[in-house]
Amino acid sequence: MTYPIIKLDNISKNFGKHIVLDSIDLEVIAGEIFGIIGMSGSGKTTLLNTMIGFIEPNEGDVLFKVDHLLEYDPNNQFRSVYKNLRDVKTTFGFASQMPSFYGKLTCVENLDHFGAMYGLSKEIIHSNTKILLKLMNLYESKDVLAKNLSGGMRKRLDIACALIHDPKILILDEPTGDLDPIMRKQMWGLIKKINEKGTTILLSSHFLDEVETLCDRIAILHTGKIVNMGSSNELKKLHKRPDEIHLETLSAKYDNIIKKLVSNKQVKIREIINKGHKLIIQTDHTEHMLHFLLHYIESSNEHLLNIEIVKPNLEEVFEDLTGTDILSADQQINRAV
Amino acid sequence: MGKILKIISKNFKLLFRSRTSALIVILGPLIIILLVGMAFNNTSQYNLKIGVYSQNFNELSNSFVSKLSQDNYHVTKYDTEEICIKEIKLGNIHSCLIFPPDFEIKDGKENIIEIHIDYSKVNLAWMIRETLTEQVKERASELTLDMTNDLVTQLKFTEEQISGYNSKLDELITDKNSIDTFKGSVNEVLDGLDLNFNKGEFKVDDVKKSSSSIQTKIKNIIKNINNSLEEAEDEIDSAISKVGHLNINASDEDDVTDKLDDALDDINYSRIKLGEAIDSDNFEQINTVLGDISSKLDSVSSKLTKAGEGRTQIKTKLESIKKLVDSSKVKISDIKDVNSKILNAINGIDIGDASTIVSPIKTDIKTVIPEKTHLNYMIPALIVLIIMFVSILLSSTLVLMEKNTRAFFRNFVTPTNSVTFVLGTYLTALIMIFVQTIIIGFIYYGLFLNEFSSSIIIASLILVLIISLFTLVGMLIGYLFNSEETATIASICVGSLFLFLSDILLPLESMPETARQFVQYNPFLLASETLKKILLFDQPISTVTLSLGYLAGYSILLFILIIALQSFVKKSFLFHYALKFMPRKHVRDPLVQPTKTILDKESANPIQLYNGKTAMTFLGLIKELELMSDKDFKKHVTKKNNDFANWIEQELGLRSVAIAIESIRDRKKMIKKLSDFIK
Secondary structure: OOOEEEEEEEEEEEEOOEEEEEEEEEEEEOOOEEEEEOOOOOOHHHHHHHHOOOOOOOEEEEEEOOHHHOOOOOOOOOEEHHHOHHHHHHHEEEEOOOOOOOOOOEHHHHHHHHHHHOOOOHHHHHHHHHHHHHHOOOHHHOOOEHHHOOHHHHHHHHHHHHHOOOOOEEEEEOOOOOOOHHHHHHHHHHHHHHHHOOOEEEEEEOOHHHHHHHOOEEEEEEOOEEEEEEOHHHHHHOOOOOEEEEEEEOOOOOHHHHHHHHHOOOOOEEEEEEOOOOEEEEEOOHHHHHHHHHHHHHHOOOOEEEEEEEOOOHHHHHHHHHOOOHHHHHHHHHHHO | OHHHHHHHHHHHHHHHHOHHHHHHHHHHHHHHHHHHHHHHOOOOOOOOEEEEEOOOOOHHHHHHHHHHHHOOOEEEEOOOHHHHHHHHHOOOOOEEEEOOOOOOOOOOOOOOOEEEEOOOOHHHHHHHHHHHHHHHHHHHHHHHHHHHHHHHHHHHHHHHHHHHHHHHHHHHHHHHHHHHHHHHHHHHHHHHOOOOOOHHHHOHHHHHHHHHHHHHHHHHHHHHHHHHHHHHHHHHHHHHHHHOOOOOOHHHHHHHHHHHHHHHHHHHHHHHHHHHHHHOOHHHHHHHHHHHHHHHHHHHHHHHHHHHHHHHHHHHHHHHHHHHHHHHHHHHHHHHHHHHHHHHHHHHOOOOOHHHHHOOOOOOOOOOOOOOOHHHHHHHHHHHHHHHHHHHHHHHHHHHHHHHOOHHHHHHHOOOOHHHHHHHHHHHHHHHHHHHHHHHHHHHHHHHHOOOOOOHHHHHHHHHHHHHHHHHHHHHHHHHOOOHHHHHHHHHHHHHHHHHOOOOOOOHHHOOHHHHHHHOOOHHHHHHHHHHHHHOOOOOHHHHHHHHHHHHHHHHHHHHHHHHHHHHHHHHHHHHHHHHOOOOOOOOOOOOOOOHHHHHOOOOOOEEOOOOOEEOOHHHHHHHHHHOOHHHHHHHEOOOOEHHHHHHHHOOOOHHHHHHHHOOOOHHHHHHHHHHHHO
């Protein structure tokens, strides 16, 4: 059964004249990985900080509801984050862009310290520490000073610190911001694992592939507004571009194929692009087109090097939804500033 | 409580793992204490070096020099006043004594010894002034004693003399009675003298008259004789003339003539004699004698008259003398009375000892506590001084260590309130400094003084309050400033301010009254005075309750301020944390990692390099970096600027790459980092 645990009700926040968040409404479903994607300066971090009560909005309210708080609230009503900060702190875990721990304490000591700050008993701290170190693949380095850890290990330790009190909701602000591609992939696996243990995860990122891979639902934040929200597929469906079939043959002579395709009235073709070494065909009937191409290659004795279906990606969706490409989006920011 | 203990434990770990901080904070004070302890653990007379100058050293000036030398001062004589003073300026001597020319003790002569002191050696100057003035006074007192001894001896002699003369005055009074008797006798004698004289009784005038008549008669007789002799002469002459006519022989004639001539000669002679008789002063002499007699009689008469008058005068004088003697008797009696009074006064002087007169009250300066070494007196102020600086520096460092760590944010996320963090930091510093203070106390009392104060328990409690106060001051500084450097400077400034406005360097009495009114509430002054009363003088705690009240009041006020400031810092931190990720002007940030297209993308504004080359693409930049010398690289990458990061961010729009290389200051590392993005 899915139910929302966080509700953002018409949240607006401005710093001086600059509007950072503008009338944001969204819900986070328990157990999901919810991603917020947007350019740098789009308000992602401000939104996350507002959700956990660090920053109070100028308008609206952030409400949360967590099962274990039922004993305090028999009606299981949503509670305002700003009026229940202590409960927010025990319910939420937060890992900011910059790792937040003591560099001169070891991994164990850091977890021990923050566990104590959450008021956990020694036994629970000990147990959680062991689980988290193993989960984060830090057990071998548990007695290493945090400052001596590698970038990826630091990020993992930071997330471990955010999880020491076993929060129901984990907020990750740019979790792979400064990691190399391999480490990023490792981190994705880790986030998945945490989520599988029942922790609802909210993450912000400017890596489209990351949110596409990780998140059940994605909110696209642009200039302080949620321009769209939904699963990766739901968002892609909104994109105007059809699927693309990329074809590469050994001879790289595509004129005959193009003639055949143009003369074939059974398969609808939007556009054919000859890149020289590669032929790109945009079509609304991907499956038919694929069959046609494979059949043609087989019958014409061409040697097939590669054929792939390229569906619209989130980058394109983002460009579509924000109405601009990447660079023009930057210019948009400059104008806003 | 568990949270606080955890924070304390964490703070200790962080502190001890910051080796430099640990060394400075922990070992620094102990080393200072050891050095100060060894330096001042003595009772020497400060080893003062005194220069002296005199135009001509005499017995008196040398006695001063000897006095100083005897008291273990290093005394050096100089040839001129200028050299002596110059030596002070050069730091070779502490003070210079200039004796006045013709330095000697004379009535009405003022002797001023000039003492030249270097007042730039603030506290020492006061001590030198005090010590030397005391030394000079001591010698001056010795001289005064000698002179007073003389005076007392003279006074005793005077007493003896007056006592002796009193009997003589009695004799004078007795003599006065004799004088009275003598005066009566003289009066009788004088009265018995017959000074009556009648000149007429001597009939001098009658004699004169008779003499005159006799003279006249004699003269007539002589005249008649003379006439007769003239006639006789004439006759003889006639006879002589007639002799020639006488027929007588010539011999006869001659004989006759001769005889006549002889007769004539005799007559002439007689006439001459008569003439002489008539012409001589005989008669005049008689008259003169008679006149003289008359005069002398007159004189005698006159003298007798005067003698009579003299007698009268003598009698009058005698009467006056009697009166004077009577008066003298009265005066002698008065003198005797005065003498008696003087004697009584002299005898009435109870103290006849010169040293008692010179110094009827002597000062015997005794220390209120048994003096051990100079260190003994310095301990309370030294302990408070070290506590002050260490507490302020340590606590401000602890706060800034916490503020500047990345964990500062995570601590905010936990449900631990601000007061717990403040208490944790406060208790860490308190424990650390208290332990240090115990070690310091042990070093001082155990190692140097070999005994412990009996008030050690109360002193320990007061120390806790003092440490708390200065720890809170340091924490306030820590929360006020954002960098350790600024906080350290602020800590030293605050500590120095407290120090300068106390009586450690300058006596408070040298400050204006208004300033003193404020300075007396200086926490450092209150703390050192309080500790001194307890540690040095073993006073009961009731004597320092007011000071403790002030110290506690300050501490409470500071704690409230810190809590308020911590809350403000938290809000400010979160605000800036949020702002940190706000869009910046001219920031371009692609939503993807640098792709091949972006890596190859040519910038409209290629980066101009110091080696004369340019780079237009991301890959081009890496290639140029590989060829670039480290020297040229450092021109682009300084402490404040990173041209490559700026270009990558602004021209290529690769913000994440720019952030990643922003802090890299090594060429090879930068190449590696940039290459990682390509991989």
